[in-house]
Amino acid sequence: MPQYDFRCKNCKTKFALFYKTYSAYDSATPQCPNCGHTDLSRLITSVAINKPGRDYSKMSSNEMLSVLESGDSRQVGEMFEQVGGGDPALGAQYHDTTKKLLDGQSMNKVESDLQKSQKTNKPTKNS
Numbered sequence: 001m002p003q004y005d006f007r008c009k010n011c012k013t014k015f016a017l018f019y020k021t022y023s024a025y026d027s028a029t030p031q032c033p034n035c036g037h038t039d040l041s042r043l044i045t046s047v048a049i050n051k052p053g054r055d056y057s058k059m060s061s062n063e064m065l066s067v068l069e070s071g072d073s074r075q076v077g078e079m080f081e082q083v084g085g086g087d088p089a090l091g092a093q094y095h096d097t098t099k100k101l102l103d104g105q106s107m108n109k110v111e112s113d114l115q116k117s118q119k120t121n122k123p124t125k126n127s
């Protein structure tokens with residue numbers, strides 16, 4: 001569940017709001033619970049996407065979701081690499097996808113490639 005932290009510009013109250021989805025946040029007008037003002041500054045607390053040397057393997061699933069939501073293919077690729085890059089059991093497709101992301105290919109392209117290959121790739125036997 002996305003959490004957003006705000007500070008009211010009127011009374012300086014700090015508060016957090018929770019939304020069920022990111023789109024719910026997009027359509028909502030956050031309001032100060034203390035004075036009712038809607039003039040708020042958003043505090044960035046949870047996800048600092050560009051922090052170098054980030055250890056994705058210790059990230060919570062919520063943080064991983066934030067990286068995915070960012071649509072930054074290189075960040076997502078790094079996350080894939082760190083989480084499963086050393087695990088051959090995840091299969092060639094996982095590592096292929098990781099490589100494409102690290103190459104900077106767009107999330108949309110990589111995703112549609114994946115969907116295509118899932119439709120067409122039937123298990124084949126080399127006999």
Ligand SMILES: [Zn+2]
Nearest residue numbers: 008011032035
């Ligand atoms: Zn206020």
